[in-house]
Amino acid sequence: MDSKISLLILCIVVSTTNLFAQYRRPEVGYELISPDRPISKISYFTMVMDGSDEVKQEISQDTELRRIAEQVYRRLEQSGDDPRDIAKSLLLTETESVMIGDRMTHLLRGSRQLRALLERDVIGSGCYYTHTGLSSDEEILRAALSQDIDALNQIIRVYGAGDKPRYNIDSISWQQGGKTHRMLLRESKDLLLQIGRQSKLYYTLPLYAAELFLDLNDRDEPSVxxxxxxxxxxxxxxxxxxxxxxxxxxxxxxxxxxxxxxxxxxxxxxxxxxxxxxxxxxxxxxxxxxxxxxxxxxxxxxxxxxxxxxxxxxxxxxxxxxxxxxxxxxxxxxxxxxxxxxxxxxxxxxxxxxxxxxxxxxxxxxxxxxxxxxxxxxxxxxxxxxxxxxxxxxxxxxxxxxxxxxxxxxxxxxxx
Missing domain, CATH: 3.40.50.620 (HUPs)
Structure with missing residues (x-):
């Protein structure tokens, strides 16, 4: 989902929905997991899921979610040498985001561990506060995952492709499309292909790429x-x-x-x-x-x-x-x-x-x-x-x- 559209939706949710919805209170005293990782401040629940062997196994066994992982890998494999092409191949599409929401809400109905993470780390953390007034746990989970996908896509666009951030001071560390940028993205592609070759998780390549691109740009600001x-x-x-x-x-x-x-x-x-x-x-x-x-x-x-x-x-x-x-x-x-x-x-x-x-x-x-x-x-x-x-x-x-x-x-x- 386009980041500007996402922000508009978020503004609408905060400005109007709170007139009607009863938000579920975040947990006072909640400690973020791995706050020393910048990604924990940006795409939190996906990082948390990646730390749960049980949830990862459930995701990897879902046929549709495995297919999305394979699609992302094939896109990356077939991308050229241009930094924009490489970065674009890693973006989860709107269609894929909807399918992820469908399948993950299906998994939620039979997964005690995923439901526990939803309660503790989506609702309890407050990181997804504007979604906690939705009508069901399934809708909250869908919205949280969509938020994470948009967040990962935004990192990949700005710190992989070199798109312009809101403020110029937050831009990539090299000339966009220049020699250094092209070299780093080509080598990142080779590394990511190794990482994703055996993975059956839909988020592995976008999550790893987002962390990698932040690291290559020496962007640790969210976690100092x-x-x-x-x-x-x-x-x-x-x-x-x-x-x-x-x-x-x-x-x-x-x-x-x-x-x-x-x-x-x-x-x-x-x-x-x-x-x-x-x-x-x-x-x-x-x-x-x-x-x-x-x-x-x-x-x-x-x-x-x-x-x-x-x-x-x-x-x-x-x-x-x-x-x-x-x-x-x-x-x-x-x-x-x-x-x-x-x-x-x-x-x-x-x-x-x-x-x-x-x-x-x-x-x-x-x-x-x-x-x-x-x-x-x-x-x-x-x-x-x-x-x-x-x-x-x-x-x-x-x-x-x-x-x-x-x-x-x-x-x-x-x-x-």
Missing amino acids: YEPLGEGENQRAYRLIPTTEWSKYEYSALLVLGFGPDNYRFPLNPGGKIRLRTAAEKFKSGAAPFIIVSGGKVYPYKTQSVEAYGMKKYLVKECGIPSDRIIIEPHARHTTSNIRNTVRIMYRRGFPMDKPFIVSSSESHINAVMSPAFQERCEREMGLQPCKYVRRLGKNFAELLPLECSLQINITDPLDA
Whole structure:
């Protein structure tokens, strides 16, 4: 399915269906499986199924699903040397997507393991939130699988074929169609033919190709510092369950990043002012945690993660205790700064009926609280990550988190 059509459908689902549907609640405390793999943030359920021997056996024994695996292999085998032809051969078609949905929902009726994964990893994860208001488990599964197929296709188009991403900074690492691109795709084709020769799983080649193309482009942005709960955020996460939320007006103070403009320094000077401003607010006791959000974005192909630099600055220059700082190191834009922060809040048990503060420069807060920003969230993510409650002076605003933020954004692989 075309990614623009998918986004339109997602927008419609979030904007209108929620007037009527009863969404099934995601599991508070849910831990993503293999969050250190970028694909886990993009095509989650397919990756989870690939980790279940029982489900893989059931899929491999289905005649129609095996036929799709064979079709993809033959397309790849018959593709030429052009990178676009190779990448196009790996895309699952709309007809194949419908057949996959038909056969997988058939398998669901007799598979305890597949049903358990549906309950735990589709509904429980929240990654498919906008589909959980559908009328049956079969329809939820069909929609989740279609979402994953669209996500894999989008990765293959952008990081295999070299199609233009939403933002140029997220483009492939080589000249599209140039010598390096052609060489890498030819060699990828040979490798994929080896991988797919014996596979009977419909998703093997698209899933492996998507991970391969992300790796060849050094695109690990969705998974840096994962698992967060065992690294940079471990000490802060341990304090969450014992936090007396009633002592604080707000659940957290989110500081928005300001993309660095050179490779030598991890923070933009304007970002330092934002951090110092937020630190003073935090010291007043407004919230128990300060969250810093910013990924590997600017400059192009930087290896610096902005949120990590923000945390170091708050500790060293502003005197904020490190166990009160939570990093969100994956967001690439203001939209996902807020959305990804809400994801952390929901999964870690923050009270969802308690507002949080977003902090930045005056002009940035102007933008966040504008109708244009809400329209941008709908356009780029297909959802509103929060309710925009009120302005709190020049540098702060009060927001209320919304659990639909857990939904994966299939149109933007690095910022899903």
